[in-house]
Amino acid sequence: EPEVTQTPSHQVTQMGQEVxxxxxxxxxxxxxxxxxxxxxxxxxxxxxxxxNEISEKSEIFDDQFSVERPDxxxxxxxxxxxKLEDSAxxxxxxxxxxxxxxxxxxxxxxxxxxx
Amino acid sequence: xxxxxxxxxPVTLSEExxxxxxxxxTATGYPSLFWYVQYPGEGLQLxxxxxxxxxxxxxxxxxxxxxxxxxxFHLEKGSVQVSDSxxxxxxxxxSGTYKYIFGTGTRLKVLA
Numbered sequence: 001e002p003e004v005t006q007t008p009s010h011q012v013t014q015m016g017q018e019v020x021x022x023x024x025x026x027x028x029x030x031x032x033x034x035x036x037x038x039x040x041x042x043x044x045x046x047x048x049x050x051x052n053e054i055s056e057k058s059e060i061f062d063d064q065f066s067v068e069r070p071d072x073x074x075x076x077x078x079x080x081x082x083k084l085e086d087s088a089x090x091x092x093x094x095x096x097x098x099x100x101x102x103x104x105x106x107x108x109x110x111x112x113x114x115x
Numbered sequence: 116x117x118x119x120x121x122x123x124x125p126v127t128l129s130e131e132x133x134x135x136x137x138x139x140x141t142a143t144g145y146p147s148l149f150w151y152v153q154y155p156g157e158g159l160q161l162x163x164x165x166x167x168x169x170x171x172x173x174x175x176x177x178x179x180x181x182x183x184x185x186x187x188f189h190l191e192k193g194s195v196q197v198s199d200s201x202x203x204x205x206x207x208x209x210s211g212t213y214k215y216i217f218g219t220g221t222r223l224k225v226l227a
């Protein structure tokens with residue numbers, strides 16, 4: 001069964017540094033998402049992306065965050081200047097369409113640790 | 116705003132016991148409801164879904180019924196196995212938004 005893949009599985013970065021998290025969505029999916037889960041807390045929506053633009057974003061997704069689909073297969077999340085509170089598990093997801101009948105499929109996550 | 120509330124874990128059961136994990140939601144309109152499962156070291160996997168009131172989602176022996184009157188979507192399984200040990204997440208979405216709203220997750224541990 002096709003799956004969403006994320007790299008790296010664990011990223012350790014110094015505070016203030018830029019970090020890029022990478023995702024390869026399922027190949028025939030058109031909608032892409034990032035979520036994060038701070039340890040012990042809920043999985044939180046960050047952003048959705050469709051047709052090469054952001055379709056929705058949360059309050060968490062401020063100017064420090066950006067997303068890009070640089071080619072036909074990758075989907076990236078960039079954090080420009082990391083803060084300690086950015087430490088979390090980041091999940092990428094994709095779906096064929098929007099809405100409940102087209103469920104989102106999630107990757108295994110990237111654990112981001114900010115020192 | 117919309118929210119999902121799950122029962123606190125961990126839930127510890129013996130093999131072949133009956134499982135219920137409670138999930139209630141607050142949302143406008145008629146959201147779609149999901150259960151996702153996260154096995155150790157893995158991502159979130161869709162377990163089942165229901166898109167309208169009274170729908171029953173089912174998969175791998177798990178079931179959940181969309182109850183509009185009680186705003187609930189409780190997960191049940193008649194006989195759990197050790198391999199069902201995981202974290203279970205209830206989630207919702209609805210038309211007009213792309214985001215899923217998740218509960219806090221409930222850890223299930225099944226003992227042999």
